[in-house]
Amino acid sequence: MPVSTATIAVPEPARYLGSLVSRLEPDATVEQAGDGRVTVTFERGACVLTPAFGLDVIAAAPDPSALAGVRDALGRHLSEPIAWTEPVAGADMRITDPAVDDYLLRHCSGTDPLLDELIVATREAAGPSAGMQISADEGALLTMLTQMTNARFAVEVGVFTGYSSIRIARGLAPDGRLLACDVSDEWTSIARRYWQRADVADRIDLRIGPAIQTLRALPAEPAIDFAFVDADKLSYPAYYEEIVPRLRPGGLIVLDNVFLGGRVLDPACTEDHHQAMRRLNDRVTADERVDSVMLPLRDGVTLARKRP
Numbered sequence: 001m002p003v004s005t006a007t008i009a010v011p012e013p014a015r016y017l018g019s020l021v022s023r024l025e026p027d028a029t030v031e032q033a034g035d036g037r038v039t040v041t042f043e044r045g046a047c048v049l050t051p052a053f054g055l056d057v058i059a060a061a062p063d064p065s066a067l068a069g070v071r072d073a074l075g076r077h078l079s080e081p082i083a084w085t086e087p088v089a090g091a092d093m094r095i096t097d098p099a100v101d102d103y104l105l106r107h108c109s110g111t112d113p114l115l116d117e118l119i120v121a122t123r124e125a126a127g128p129s130a131g132m133q134i135s136a137d138e139g140a141l142l143t144m145l146t147q148m149t150n151a152r153f154a155v156e157v158g159v160f161t162g163y164s165s166i167r168i169a170r171g172l173a174p175d176g177r178l179l180a181c182d183v184s185d186e187w188t189s190i191a192r193r194y195w196q197r198a199d200v201a202d203r204i205d206l207r208i209g210p211a212i213q214t215l216r217a218l219p220a221e222p223a224i225d226f227a228f229v230d231a232d233k234l235s236y237p238a239y240y241e242e243i244v245p246r247l248r249p250g251g252l253i254v255l256d257n258v259f260l261g262g263r264v265l266d267p268a269c270t271e272d273h274h275q276a277m278r279r280l281n282d283r284v285t286a287d288e289r290v291d292s293v294m295l296p297l298r299d300g301v302t303l304a305r306k307r308p
């Protein structure tokens, strides 16, 4: 589903949007949200208009010709031409600009020569699969969140070569432990070597096997302070439903890759794991057991904190 965006430079975007809406209403269905955003649905697609520094516009339609129709339909109600971005579909969407990503990497704490070596060793061992490893800025976030929850019992689903485990283990309370779940002996043999060298091996219990079985075998009482989920995407809803009841009040679950490279935004992406992640994102937002926020860090990170 192609999307294109534009910003219309106007001095008073909210007032401008108000008068634009009254001009649009005869030709389209207009829905106004409480925060001032307006969704305009034409026959072939829709636009979301947000008053910000200018008037931000997102146009989306099922195919390129319908998108062109939506852009034209909106343009007919404006006196100046709109500078639209080239249409992109979900799978090609960049969550953040690579230059911004690079800047973030240069401005996070907690990196050290051992973690840098693990990044390089993972690239050499795993080739393109090395992209599964979390980034240094996400690692800094994990250490900070583990510390902030004062975690004594943490759970990780998806270890790979151990980078995120080290970042979590370094944030644990002095007597804290990390239960680390993965199915791969091959990748976790690298993890075990680096845990030894990072001096965190004695805090980590590695369980090899399907994570859902490991989670279901945990006691039912709420004892988990911190959980990080970064494994097979189709199983995220099941991991979430096993972990949330076991979180202590104030405990945190962190879900990685919740944007699936932009595919969750695109209804044309209909593989099982796309649908599962889309449903989970809606479920978390509506879940009265937690307060949640999605961060546009790398491929999207959800933080959900169990309500007291």
Ligand SMILES: C[S@@+](CC[C@H](N)C(=O)[O-])C[C@H]1O[C@@H](n2cnc3c(N)ncnc32)[C@H](O)[C@@H]1O
Binding pocket: 132, 133, 134, 157, 158, 159, 160, 161, 162, 163, 164, 165, 181, 182, 183, 184, 187, 209, 210, 211, 212, 230, 231, 232, 235
């Ligand atoms: C994205 S990687 C984890 C990356 C890791 N968090 C890091 O920062 O290096 C996903 C991992 O999940 C593991 N995995 C896949 N399916 C699994 C399952 N059903 N149960 C447990 N682990 C699984 C894979 O073996 C892989 O190591």
